Amino acid sequence: MAAPHSDQAVLTVDLGAIVANWRALGVQHGAPVAGVVKADAYGLGAAAVGRALGEAGCVHFFVAHLSEGLALRRAVGTGPMIAVLDGFLPGEDEGAALVPVLNSLGDVEAHATAARTAGRERPAILHIDTGMARLGLDAKDLAALAADHGRLTGIALRHVMTHLACADEPAHPMNEAQAARFAAACARLPKAPRSLANSSGLFLGPRFASELGRPGCALYGINPTPAAPNPMRQAVRLDVPVLQVRNIAAGESVGYGASWTAARPSRIATVALGYADGYLRSLSGRGYCAFGGTQLPLLGRVSMDLVTLDATDCPALRPGDRVTAIGGAGLTPDDLGARAGTIGYEILTGLGARYAREYIRG
Numbered sequence: 001m002a003a004p005h006s007d008q009a010v011l012t013v014d015l016g017a018i019v020a021n022w023r024a025l026g027v028q029h030g031a032p033v034a035g036v037v038k039a040d041a042y043g044l045g046a047a048a049v050g051r052a053l054g055e056a057g058c059v060h061f062f063v064a065h066l067s068e069g070l071a072l073r074r075a076v077g078t079g080p081m082i083a084v085l086d087g088f089l090p091g092e093d094e095g096a097a098l099v100p101v102l103n104s105l106g107d108v109e110a111h112a113t114a115a116r117t118a119g120r121e122r123p124a125i126l127h128i129d130t131g132m133a134r135l136g137l138d139a140k141d142l143a144a145l146a147a148d149h150g151r152l153t154g155i156a157l158r159h160v161m162t163h164l165a166c167a168d169e170p171a172h173p174m175n176e177a178q179a180a181r182f183a184a185a186c187a188r189l190p191k192a193p194r195s196l197a198n199s200s201g202l203f204l205g206p207r208f209a210s211e212l213g214r215p216g217c218a219l220y221g222i223n224p225t226p227a228a229p230n231p232m233r234q235a236v237r238l239d240v241p242v243l244q245v246r247n248i249a250a251g252e253s254v255g256y257g258a259s260w261t262a263a264r265p266s267r268i269a270t271v272a273l274g275y276a277d278g279y280l281r282s283l284s285g286r287g288y289c290a291f292g293g294t295q296l297p298l299l300g301r302v303s304m305d306l307v308t309l310d311a312t313d314c315p316a317l318r319p320g321d322r323v324t325a326i327g328g329a330g331l332t333p334d335d336l337g338a339r340a341g342t343i344g345y346e347i348l349t350g351l352g353a354r355y356a357r358e359y360i361r362g
Ligand SMILES: *Cc1c(COP(=O)(O)O)cnc(C)c1O
Pocket: 036, 038, 085, 162, 163, 197, 198, 199, 200, 214, 215, 216, 217, 218
């Protein structure tokens, strides 16, 4: 990596942790698991993550958009399966041999017709909706297909999949209901490998096992078992430079809206991080950055490019030092999500474009 600019935060992505998480999730599943690398591998970089997982033996990837699949194909080479959750029109993958997820009877019709016209089978994944009601064949589409398997002629069915709505709540009745609906749907379709669980689903027990798990968030260190300690390794760290340190008197205020007023003479550290970098404005007044073992509380508003910290009790902090905004106990993406009123997924996928990115094998 080129040296970061003096005002540039450094995002460190631990590819070793991601690969270790992928292996651990395969063991947890007792069956193969894919790498879900949509949204630029949840903000961490799909090309680097895809290459690392590919080298570790991952041969199934899922992306959301066609454009992500085309870019990933260039990164991982011709070997692995790359499935596109949104699907795409026949031929739209420009010869990149991507696998469309078929989300409706119309999708099935289009790809089957294209295959029969070309006289060559086309691989695809069939998505059955069992309760999410976003994408996938509904009950009517399923019934039509179950009544006439000939509609699939021309399609090489790689997997039949569904997606769980409540897997992070193990006691939620939706989980059992969806597993039962999925089993019933598969029994009415031509035999094909199944793909069921996302990260949290891999921890729900044997009824949620399938031939291919689809973990995303847990690869990147998000806790797939929110009610229990996090079994995954942390994969990201964000270190942000201090631009200035200033002293203010008791009674003076800091930042937009003058929302924070010093109760005592204070040292304010201004760091190069803001909501334009995905450091959410809703973190204003909540949480802290870390320097060595010291917590530097956020004060005032998070602005577009700057955050102000209370460094009164950290006399050692100097301009040019780097404080940790994400990473370590109390500062995981899950922790920041909880403080910001959102989830760790949104913290990761919002990670900014202005960071210097360093990939390590920790
Ligand atoms: C995003 C996604 C996943 C991965 O979910 P995680 O909760 O991040 O593990 C799996 N399957 C589908 C269909 C998805 O959209």
